[in-house]
Amino acid sequence: MYKKTLLLLVTTFVLSIAVQAQDTDPNMGIIPAPVSVKKSIGTFVLSQETQLLADTLDNKAVVFLSDYLKNTAMLHVALKQNSGQSVSNSITLTSAGTDGLPAEGYRLTITPTNVTIAAKGAGLFYGIQTLIQLIPADRGATAKLPCVQIEDYPRFGYRGLMLDVCRHFFSVQFVKKYIDLMAAYKLNTFHWHLTDDQGWRIEIKKYPKLTEIGSRRAETVIGNYHDRTPQQYDNTPVGGYYTQDEIRDVIKYAADRYITIVPEIEMPGHAMAALASYPELGCEPESGYKVQGTWGVFKNIYCPSEQTFGFLEDVLTEVIDLFPSKYIHIGGDEAPKSAWKESKFCQQLIKKLKLKDEDGLQSYFIHRIEKFVNSKGRSIIGWDEILEGGLAPNATVMSWRGEEGGIAAAKQNHDVIMTPSSGGLYIDHAQGFFSTEPLSIGGNEPITKIYRYDPTPEVLSDDQKKHILGVQANLWTEYIPTENKAEYMLLPRMLALSEIAWTPLANKNFKDFSETRLPSHLAWLDKNSFDYRVPSAIGAKDTAYFADKVTVDLKPSVKGAKVYYTIDGYTPRETDNEFNIPMTYNVPIDQYREIQTIVITPTGKRSVVTKTVVYNKAPLAPVNYKGTNQGLRYEFFPGEFNSTNNLKLSADGADSLIAKSFNINQFRKATGFGIIYNGYIRIDSDGVYGFSTTSDDGSTILIDDQLVVDNDGKHPVSGKNGAVALQKGFHKFTLKYFNIGTTGSLKVFITIPGKPTGELGSDLLFN
Template identity: 45%
Template sequence: MRASACPWIAAAAALLLAACATAPAPAPMITPAPVRAEVSAGVLRVADGASIVAADPAGRRTAEILAELTARAGGPRLRVTTPGAPGLITLRKGEVKHPEGYELEVTPAGAVVTASTDAGQFYGAMSLWQMLTATPGEARLPAVRIADAPRFGWRGLMLDSARHYQSPAFIRTLIDAMAAHKLNVLHWHLTDDQAWRLEIKKYPKLTQVGAWRVPAGQGPAADIDPATGKPRLYGGFYSQDEVRALVAYAAERHITIVPEIEMPGHASAAVAAYPELAANPNPSRAVPADWGVYPALFNTEDATFGFLENVLDEVIALFPSTYIHVGGDEAVKDEWKASPRIQAQMKALGVKDEHGLQSWFIQRMERHLASRGRRLIGWDEILEGGLAPNATVMSWRGIDGAVAAARSGHDAVLSPAPVLYFDHRQTGRADEPPGRGRVVGLEEVYAFDPAPAQLTPAERSHILGLQANLWTEHVRTEGRAAHMLFPRGLAIAEIGWSPEGRRDFADFSRRAAQGSARLRRMGLPAAETPFRGPDVPADPRYRDSRQLKLCSENIALALEDDAPVRGERAVFLTDIMNPCWIWPQADLAGVAAVRVDVGQLPFNFQIGADIKKVVAGNNRTPAGELEVRVGGCAAPPAVIVPLAQAASNPAVTAVEAKLPPGLGRQDLCFTFTRPAVEPMWALSGVRLLPEAGR
């Protein structure tokens, strides 16, 4: 049919084309979602060579960062022009009420960011950056007017560099990723039992001794350094020059680095370097490699306080942050209880118990920080025994610590485990890296509300914001750190910035997928696993340990093997208290045997009295055995395989176990016996072997 024969068809088509040409484009995919975004007709094209202009020095530096990040993420190559010259993109100062707020207007003629402060101008530029880099190449920006400001002032991530050292280059890339999504606090965990990472000029042994350890396990023990004839040391530290450079780099991106120096507990590395600081009269002289809670405490002598004050003075000189974090968590009081000198001091001070002594300890450190114009922040254990007068509480054992602090008129930051502990796996997929066994997925993080309902509006004003923590006991590499931090870090950014009640996980998930791809283009390998869907086994006859069911989850961990020291290592999902796995309803028709990939792990976990609950000493042969049960874990072992051949191999060994014929579908249960708690046997995978000819 010709259009001329039906003129109404031609007219309708013309109207449709006109409507498509003038209809507003979809809202820009910006994370965190802005307070208000009004899209209108038109598109701004930004190609290589487009110019950015800013009037003041801070604005010009923001323009340079915008250009650099845009190029790194595959967007158009922009150039910064001199003030007064025409620019396709303009950064300017103007009246915007919120100090971190901004306005962004995009039209077909150009883009203008307006803010009253340098920070607001930077955040407007970062929203523009996301629009410029939605896809690689030339950018097509929808016409839009955005008015935006944050919900909370503390929007943070914590990086644990004590358990595993990350390079300054990685930390700079992390800072870029944070800044691009309006996160503004990097809490830097620099000291712990397993390492002291910060150079202190007055006390050089803190890094000469405290920054190095021999990792646990047979693999590292056999990795001999030819220069010393001893096992190779693992570690590293940050020089003061490196720290100054990182602090300046972060400040240009409107991120405050808050350092953490642990006290009075988590002190093993410090007392290995300077034994006179210890409450224990005979402390270990080696930095330990176990994870968990050690009993090592600083003593409460004046000389030790002098040491800590001198350390903090050097910290203050490096970090201009208002807050200095002093830890205060997991300070097991056994060494204080066992010390006659400390007990006499408690009596002289009129302190009724060791919790009161820790309160006295923290209050003394707070007075020193206050005398230097700084504020103390610590984990919620600093509430025990009485909170220091001006202390701020970081609540990790749920939200109760923040609630108690706010009700008593103290500021607080919400950082509760497990939901904001990013050492937990993001999915249950077999391609997830090691981490804590419980899955804390993107949706669970996004659903967290940092404004406790039980607080009054006045009490809520003491909630500074929120922070997610990446503890790195089980996050050995920088790539894995990036994987664990993002895209969940994007959820933290949105929770901390976007208005209350503005939650749409489906929309956020689309933006997070795009944002993760953008981060990967700029050199930070954000996780793809949250967007891959269910983990369907590719082979019905094989299961990775992460695809099996744990019999219990007392302390469930996805652990990396300790060998080989260099190269790819197996990962074992296990409950360290009860290593036991189930393959539910395994199809055993035509199956003659199972091949189990087994490995031995160091039991490098400080779990106190709970060590007595770990089953050991039940072995029949010197190395122990693999037990395979058919029909569930209550059944007697159908097969028992001695592990002598695997005992001498620090990496993975495949062992086979023949099964009775004609079993059909059955629950297979796998357990181990062992002569002692260490080594800990675990399985990384199970394969069903068919009968000959099948």
């Protein structure tokens, strides 16, 4: 049987963070940072004698706090009706004193005699979450809370997190754990991706084959789908789905934590699991559809026939009956049109409806589904491809292919949720350079990138910005087969997401977030057996530079963890020296010092090793170049290569052309190729310059024929960096790149002293 039954009792957990150094921390350890924090002198002592007073005793937020104090804090605080009179040694939960508070806002006041949370609806729950974070984790029979006045409310009304359960199935117990984490950090929308090519995960009673056939695949591709040619499979069946009773249970569980669940039923693409179950819904029913065991985009999609629309309306009716959410997500992304172009039925339908092309047919498809969903009193959300051919009149756009789709929709006065992969919001991507991370789809989306993302593009007017409802991060699970790995990819990036979604821009500060507040939250995760990515030591930098000395001052990124280091070139471990005090190393001329560091937590979790290499050598002198021709020469090499070392420039350069960017899109139709970009880079002042590439597959950068960036070899999208000391003037610049397959990518970056890293543009490149 592939149906999953919940056998274990899910116990609610809540965060209790031991807040440290409150006098120097403007946000008192709270994540996400509040709107306003005004500290006072003194403490409130929470004890067994404390009373919990509430306007309404059966309010779900009140019940949540009462259960927490009793079952987690082990404080048997009496719950009583609030009389409206001031009571010493009490926690009062009330709707009084909420004038002027925005939606979901709260006022938390802690004095030496009592605690008051003034709020309505979800705001009361969020005030409780803040209060819980202020209760020390290492308390005894009593807990001392700092006196403070906090006024707080969210920046965005939609604060979302998506979980893909199609590529890999996750239990009800884990889904509830995911929801608990969201609630603890004031996220309010759980996007549940329930159908895709690799599995149908929701019981539909009218169509039992969707779970009998569509919820199971015969096997799964081994490793990244770039790794092996041809692809290899594990020969292991995979399945799982949620019964409608289980879904109702999860919906209630989420609602009790003020989280709305938005279900996603993909259409017209990503439909192979449905087509395998009911082949008559496709344009080529005789072709033998199957639930897919690999990833990507597949040719076969729903055929826009009356039978298909009847099927989808039946499915959506059952989904709408289950989910009370305003929104129903209908996908709309990555729907190739080749099957429609080859279908006699589709071509006749295009003519009959007087549509321009297949994009117009997709627009017709989405319009028709939207009309049905609207007739049920609901609204649709779709990925930004639903813009193609014309946007359905009441649709909300989820912009994932960059911000362009969201910008276009907002300018058309449509509501938008920003979730661009370019903003660090695809948390299935690696959290560091690919070679140091577990297998993922690729990319490099560190917590720094997601934290600095702003969902409101400056190109929009103030009125258009009002259509940006909020922000969401997405956890796709092609390469996430276990719950432990899902937690590792989620944490701690989800905490950065919460601050994007909740905290006003003026209050965001990554240094305060990552160095002052985050370590205590990570310590809580560590103590409670979560898997998470341990950040590098605070103060450690994975870099190379030039100097005659290096000063090292490090702190653990997790409260209670230890930092170990080496200077001998070997990987540090707990058998090496523990870092305790700042150190300075002199670097003799023409030598270098290599400091490697690692953080090891109390439960044995480890950060990646950070390597700082300091060279003491003269900078490279400029070469004699006086040209003014912008751009680099490049030479194209067809064929398959395994290393950039296989690429050699022609002796006479006869085949070289001029490029003013590193855009390789024009070459991607080739199944294998290599390129050498060659010329000069202009350096405007003496200093140490950083260079980096992110590429699929290999890339290298040479400056004055010296290797600076080594990102060579066959691999998915991954990044490497390097640095070199350069004198003012021109220097030889060579970039080599090769790609196998048709999914290649290449980006090149430069870090100029005193400036942030940016893409290397043609203004600095000459030939």
